[in-house]
Structures are given as C-alpha cells and as structure tokens.
Amino acid sequence: MESEPKESSDLLRPRNKIEANGNLNHEEAKGPPDGGVRAYSVMVASFLTNGLFFGVINSYSVIYTVLEKHLKDEGVSNSESRAALVGALTMGTTFFLSPLSGVLTGVLGIRLTAVLGGTIATAAMLLSSFFVYNVSVLYFTYGVMYGLGASFAYTPSLAILGHYFRKHLGLVNGIVTVGSSIFTVIMPPLMEYMIKNHGLAWLFRLLAVFTFGSAICGFIFKPTPSMVLKTAREDDSWKSLLKSVVNVQIWKNKKYRLWALSMPVALFGYFVPYVHIKKYIENNFVDVNTNLPLQCIAVTSGLGRLIFGFLADKPGIDRILLQQISFYVIGTLTIILPFVNTFGFLVAIALCMGIFDGAFIALIGPIAFELCGGAYAAQAIGCMLGLAAAPLSVGPPIAGYLYSLKKSYTLPFVLAGISPLVGATLMFAIRFQRVPPNEESINTNGVARPASVLVEKSPSPLLINGDANQQTNL
Known part of the structure; x- marks a missing residue:
C-alpha cells in the first residue's frame, strides 16, 4: 500500500495556535473537491461499508432463531439469552470501541484503519463458520472480533467524507448511512435462503466474502492533502495522544x-x-x-x-x-x-x-x-x-x-x-x-x-x- 498522509497531526500536535479554516499559520489550501470521480468513488465505498456491516448486524434475528433452536434442542438452559448475547455483543463492541477507532484513525490513518477493520471482520466471520453451534466461541468470533473489525472500518468510512465533500456533506452523509437500511432489507431473505439450502456454516463463509469487500473499499479512503496538518514534535506526541483519548x-x-x-x-x-x-x-x-x-x-x-x-x-x-x-x-x-x-x-x-x-x-x-x-x-x-x-x-x-x-x-x-x-x-x-x-x-x-x-x-x-x-x- 502506498504511504498516505496521517490524520494523527490533528490529534497529536499541541493545540496552542489558532487555526484559520483548518490550516496552521493561515496557509492557503484547497478545500474538498465536492465532486469528481474520486469523491463519488469514496461515497460509494462508504455506502457499501456501512451497508455490509450494519446489514449483517441488524439482521441477526435470522441467525438468532437458528442458534436458539439448536441450543434448545441440545437442552441448554437459558437458550434464548445465550443466543441473543452473540448478536448483542457485536453491536455493543462496535459502539464500545468507537473512541478507540477514532484515535486509531488519527494514528494509523483513515485508509489503513479501514483496511485493518475489514480484514479483522472477515477473519472473524470465517472463523465463526467452523464453530457455528459453539456459542461460547461465537461470543468471541462473531461477537467481539467481528464488532472490533466493524468499529475500525465504520469510523473511517464516515471520517473520509469530510475530505471530499463540504457543500453537500449533510446530503452525502445521509446517502451513505442509508446503505445500512438498504442492506438490512436485502440481507434477511438472503441469509434465510443460505441457511435453508446450505446451512449456517456456509452462510458465515458467504458473509466473510461480503465483509472482505469492506477491506477493499478501505483502499479507496485516501485522505486529501489539503485536509492533513503538519505533525507535532515527537516529544509531545504521546502526551497529546493521551489527551486525545481522555x-x-x-x-x-x-x-x-x-x-x-x-x-x-x-x-x-x-x-x-x-x-x-x-x-x-x-x-x-x-x-x-x-x-x-x-x-x-x-x-x-x-x-x-x-x-x-x-x-x-x-x-x-x-x-x-x-x-x-x-x-x-x-x-x-x-x-x-x-x-x-x-x-x-x-x-x-x-x-x-x-x-x-x-x-x-x-x-x-x-x-x-x-x-x-x-x-x-x-x-x-x-x-x-x-x-x-x-x-x-x-x-x-x-x-x-x-x-x-x-x-x-x-x-x-x-x-x-x-x-x-x-x-x-x-x-x-x-x-x-x-x-x-x-x-x-x-x-x-x-x-x-x-x-x-x-x-x-x-x-x-x-x-x-x-x-x-x-x-x-x-
């Protein structure tokens, strides 16, 4: 991957100067392009990232009914709550790690964080396919690990929009977040079809393929140079990073x-x-x-x-x-x-x-x-x-x-x-x-x-x- 400008400057540098229009020392910089092939490619990639992750997360009820029935047939106590916890952990982890995801985006850069998140989520879904009815393992793979990947990919998919849009940022944000709604309509019947005809394991493998698409989308999230500020002095970086976390x-x-x-x-x-x-x-x-x-x-x-x-x-x-x-x-x-x-x-x-x-x-x-x-x-x-x-x-x-x-x-x-x-x-x-x-x-x-x-x-x-x-x- 070619090196990209980091957003860490905004998080790590000491904030002791007034900035004008996002530029230190009143430097002139071009604003977001608000259009063009690359800008619209970023919008589509963000749309797909939102849709792929939250389409899966919001459609967990399809998987829940299968897991709950299996646990009940196995005589497991509290089968309803145990099966529900798998999907709830995914949503909870995605939100819980939002602060960490934002900081990581500043340290590693938007593109690398998004690719890392998509890769982790893909691995999580693939691992889940080998432990489809082992709920204790699914707590980690489908719940925590997939939620971790989703969080790392989700935040960059939103942060990158400000690099390419300003005049119509609100509308673009609305279009991007509608992705989760559209995919939530598509996913349930598709997931039900896969479970009925190929089993839960192959559903997870198909979802792993879809999720890998979010990692590919992450490569498109290249920040624009005009939105990147100069880095802080190295001796102040960790102190400033701590301030950005807390x-x-x-x-x-x-x-x-x-x-x-x-x-x-x-x-x-x-x-x-x-x-x-x-x-x-x-x-x-x-x-x-x-x-x-x-x-x-x-x-x-x-x-x-x-x-x-x-x-x-x-x-x-x-x-x-x-x-x-x-x-x-x-x-x-x-x-x-x-x-x-x-x-x-x-x-x-x-x-x-x-x-x-x-x-x-x-x-x-x-x-x-x-x-x-x-x-x-x-x-x-x-x-x-x-x-x-x-x-x-x-x-x-x-x-x-x-x-x-x-x-x-x-x-x-x-x-x-x-x-x-x-x-x-x-x-x-x-x-x-x-x-x-x-x-x-x-x-x-x-x-x-x-x-x-x-x-x-x-x-x-x-x-x-x-x-x-x-x-x-x-």
Whole structure:
C-alpha cells in the first residue's frame, strides 16, 4: 500500500495556535473537491461499508432463531439469552470501541484503519463458520472480533467524507448511512435462503466474502492533502495522544454531559426488537413473511435519516427536542408491539418505528456538533457511543432471559419500550442548563460564530469557521 498522509497531526500536535479554516499559520489550501470521480468513488465505498456491516448486524434475528433452536434442542438452559448475547455483543463492541477507532484513525490513518477493520471482520466471520453451534466461541468470533473489525472500518468510512465533500456533506452523509437500511432489507431473505439450502456454516463463509469487500473499499479512503496538518514534535506526541483519548474538555460541558448520560438509558432497549422480532412473529402469527417487519424498519429508517438529517440543518430547529420525540415514539410503539393481534398492524408499527429510528441516528452528529463544536464533535460522538455499548449489549440477552421465564414477549418488549421513554425524559434537564456569560457558544445549527469572536475571546483549540471536524454524522 502506498504511504498516505496521517490524520494523527490533528490529534497529536499541541493545540496552542489558532487555526484559520483548518490550516496552521493561515496557509492557503484547497478545500474538498465536492465532486469528481474520486469523491463519488469514496461515497460509494462508504455506502457499501456501512451497508455490509450494519446489514449483517441488524439482521441477526435470522441467525438468532437458528442458534436458539439448536441450543434448545441440545437442552441448554437459558437458550434464548445465550443466543441473543452473540448478536448483542457485536453491536455493543462496535459502539464500545468507537473512541478507540477514532484515535486509531488519527494514528494509523483513515485508509489503513479501514483496511485493518475489514480484514479483522472477515477473519472473524470465517472463523465463526467452523464453530457455528459453539456459542461460547461465537461470543468471541462473531461477537467481539467481528464488532472490533466493524468499529475500525465504520469510523473511517464516515471520517473520509469530510475530505471530499463540504457543500453537500449533510446530503452525502445521509446517502451513505442509508446503505445500512438498504442492506438490512436485502440481507434477511438472503441469509434465510443460505441457511435453508446450505446451512449456517456456509452462510458465515458467504458473509466473510461480503465483509472482505469492506477491506477493499478501505483502499479507496485516501485522505486529501489539503485536509492533513503538519505533525507535532515527537516529544509531545504521546502526551497529546493521551489527551486525545481522555478528553476532559467535552465533559466540562454540562449540556453534553447530560445528553451523553441520557443516551445509554434510552438505548437499553433499542436493539431488542432487532434481535427478537422474528421469534415473536413465529410465535404469534402463521403463514406470514417473518422478515417483512424487519425489512420495513430498515426501509423507513433510511427515509427517516434523509428527512431528519435535512431538517437538522435548518435554522431554528431544536435538534434535541426532535431526538426526544423520536425516542418517545420508538418507546411507545415497542410497548404496543406485544399486544398487536393482526400482522398488518404489526407491519404498520414497524414502518413507523423505522422513520423515528432513522431520526434518532441522523440527529446524533448534529447534536454533538451543536453542543461541543466542530473541534470536539467526533470525540463527543465516540464517547457517547462508548457509554451506550453496555446497555445495547445486555438489553437483548435480558429480554431473552425474561422470555424464557414467562414464555411471552410482553414483559421484555414493555421494558424495552420504557427505557427510551425514560432516556428522553432525562434530556429535559438539558434545557435547565444555562451557558455562562463568559462562555461563548461555538455553534448555532452547525455554523460557527465569526472568526473575530473566537480569536478575541477564546484562544482555545477550536478551529476558526468550524472546519476542524471533518465528519460528525453517523
């Protein structure tokens, strides 16, 4: 692989100079090209990376039903929770390692980190094919190892977009994240076909081939020279790296702190429907397409990401309120889910859940940018996702355990729905926090204050015109 410019400069160098438009010493540099063959190739590669990983992760319910049945036939106790933990670990690990992935991107570079992530995930899926019914091994291979690879590939696939797009970055980000929705529609029937005709082992091998495609996509993620800054002095690098990992600056922001601590509560039950909805349908409905509700969630989630991503860019929009509304709707519909008696109504609920699922995801980046500013938004997102990893991981296994006790999904789905309601309610505390008079707001709907304000009042490590952050949306 040809050597590439590292992004480590932004993480490792001492931040003791004001920068103008992302350039030290006011150096002139060309901005992102906002078009061209290479820029669109990067967009397509990012789209495929998002789709390949989250298409597999979101479709775990297909694998869950097979593993759960096998464990039950083997007489294994708590078969529901044990099978659910495999997929929950994948999601949890992907989020938990987001801060590490961001730092690694700065140290190794975007392209190398993405290729490394795709390679690790491919090896994980290939190893899983040799231990298809050994759940203890799958905890590591399919759960932790695949999640590690997904995390290392996912962050670069978003960070690279800021190197090639600025004017239409929001729209491009929406298009890229829709990849996970499209692949979540495609994956369930394909996975079901493979399991039925070739077995679970060959499904994992096919997914390994698909996942290797993300490593190939990683080779396209070459940073543009105009977005790379000069490196720090070597004697300061490790000290600065430590500061980038343990960033206390964002935690001094009370509004961010309340938001970041509310999100794990809201996300405790988020992944439960993705894992258990197929099993729930099999238990309660006959002669229906068991994959259809999950596919409906995926389709309308993509639509929701585009709609609410567009709304988030509008002046005067309260992004936190929009996210609260999305959690209230998701929580309420999850509670209603086990009381539905008709499949058509279940599909309607899935469609609505998808819209607001897309809203929640699309608003994470803009909220982090608004609360912490461009210079800290990426780390703010990574820290929040890291905190949310544990609740995301334990929610589905707990739901499976409760189902094994009651043989009903009523209690698991009700509890899963309550957590978004509680998390959204906790976010109201953000509105009671006042910004101190001497603490200037960095952003208004993603637009930085004039350069003169920053230079005069805040010799801080923030970049003028808000260009420090190359990509903040998920």
